[in-house]
Amino acid sequence: MLDKNVLNKALELISEAFTITELELLKVSYLGKKGIYSNLFEKLKNLEASLYLTEYTVLNESKKEFLNIYNKKKKHLRMSSFNTSTIDTFDLTLPGRGLGLGSLHPITNIIDKIERFFISMGFDIVCGLEIEDSYHNFDALNIRSNHPARYSSDTFYVRNNLLLRTHTSPVQVRVMENNEPPFRLITIGKVYRVDSDTTHTPMFHQVEVLVVDYDVNFTYLRWVLTKFLNFFFPDVVVRFRSSYFPFTEPSAEVDVCCFKCVGSGCSLCSFTGWLELLGCGMVQPIVLDSCGINYEKYSGFAFGVGIDRLAMLYYGISDLRLNFDNDIRFLNQF
């Protein structure tokens, strides 16, 4: 009988509850650890065995009933609060939330900059095939048949003769084969090499510049390169070191003075004071010949830059792989 009174009282209180918080407090007071129901259950323990069982089931039933009514009331309160309170407090005259603008990827920015620079000098922009045959990627560029760059540890092979291009030079070769000089062009695109660490990724972007004309010599190369590097890094000191590439003669590698330490040596430039940037040179006559150009009349220069490397130096990105992780926290900064 006691529990029936308890239940009736509880149901009365539930129907009187006006807010959800009130209802929750009520539930805690009845069903909580020190609640009324747990109290009653405790008292049951003092009874005899036979009585205990019956009383226990009765008490349980009333507890279930309580929960039932409580859930119904809670649902009811929730629905009604949705209908009344939100409309009263919602300001219909507020302007909408704007759509956020996206931003361009750092590599896209650098490519745009490069294109603008060379277009202003009257260069053409050429794009080409990413899967090439080994003739256009290696043979036409005077890379001997047993050169280590041809091994599958350095180049991705698709089938016997087909590979993913390791530089954008094959595009230039195809242009030279099918057209008459003079040429003034840049090729931009993705290139693929088997290499993966902090400063290398299997796929990266490259831009290569080619100029073929009468009387082209190294001074032109130096001038274009210095102008190009000053466009990105104003007033930077540039140095040329003699080097070797199979497709250029003479060849050089270009370094810029390290911005961080201004030449004294730091971790960025591996304590040399200079940052390696790109390779260049006068085009090998053999290469011109294999493209069907008369090397006695024409000469040319070429240079190639890794765009990701340029982006790393321009924006101060420390790990090349961040460019391709698609992490919004990284992309937000541009």
Add this chain to the structure above:
Amino acid sequence: MRICSEWLGEFLDKEISLESLVNTLINNGYEASIINKEMIDVELTNNRLDCFSLFGFSREVSIIQKKKL
């Protein structure tokens, strides 16, 4: 490539100081630097296979300096 100056002395004039040697090399397009009193470090490119041995390198130096081995 790291070269010990003592060994170079076998083929070349022993009176030449390491510094002047490094300077002549730099003027001729090799990236050379002195590591310590007895060694120099020279950057060699893949097309100059003849320079990869001590004798070959000394031959190159002797041509640059216009002296005999």
